[in-house]
Amino acid sequence: MTGVFLDATTLISLGSIDELELFRDFSGELIVLPAVKSEVGTEPARTNLQRFIETHDIQEEGLEYAQQVPRAMSVLEESARNGDVEIIAAVLAYRAEDRPVGVVSDDRRVRTTADAFGATVTGTIGVVVRGVEAGISKDDGLDIVERIDARGLHMTGELRDKAESLIQEAAEEI
CATH class of the missing domain: 3.40.50.1010 (5'-nuclease)
Structure with missing residues (x-):
């Protein structure tokens, strides 16, 4: 295992x-x-x-x-x-x-x-993307990213764009 x-x-x-x-x-x-x-x-x-x-x-x-x-x-x-x-x-x-x-x-x-x-x-974004792949909605995934950013991870614009793109791709593959 x-x-x-x-x-x-x-x-x-x-x-x-x-x-x-x-x-x-x-x-x-x-x-x-x-x-x-x-x-x-x-x-x-x-x-x-x-x-x-x-x-x-x-x-x-x-x-x-x-x-x-x-x-x-x-x-x-x-x-x-x-x-x-x-x-x-x-x-x-x-x-x-x-x-x-x-x-x-x-x-x-x-x-x-x-x-x-x-x-x-x-990393954290990968965990959220995996959550979307497992069934949470795209909107919930994007909301989690927003809450993470607001609570302390403080993403760069590039990382936030990448996170949104990965979540969108994961949602489309379901």
Whole structure:
């Protein structure tokens, strides 16, 4: 089964507008690592994340990736263990066992590194597009993008146009 690691960037973006349910459209095991969870400190994202974890089968612990932490720290040029390091360490551990792995993050460095190590990567907009592909309406998808933009992601005009285009394409394919 694919492990899908959720990063704080997307948890905060979607948690701030109470849209974490969109993650349920992913196939695979959703995983929120302890260091990532601790980085979600803003409200209402923190409370919404806690509720999401409690009401769904979200993996939080018991994963073996500690042996990959030094390599992840080196690759990311980090001097301390944090959520980014743990996600990359987990990706390295999964790939070392030839297991499929995904990462959901808006952090360019995490996305680029995870992709380079063979993870499937997407971000907040990809989560919304997947939601449209799974059946939410195009208008609801566009509304979610607008609410994300208003609550803190603050998209560039180019990203907003791309999001709208991807949502439109996803709606047409249904």
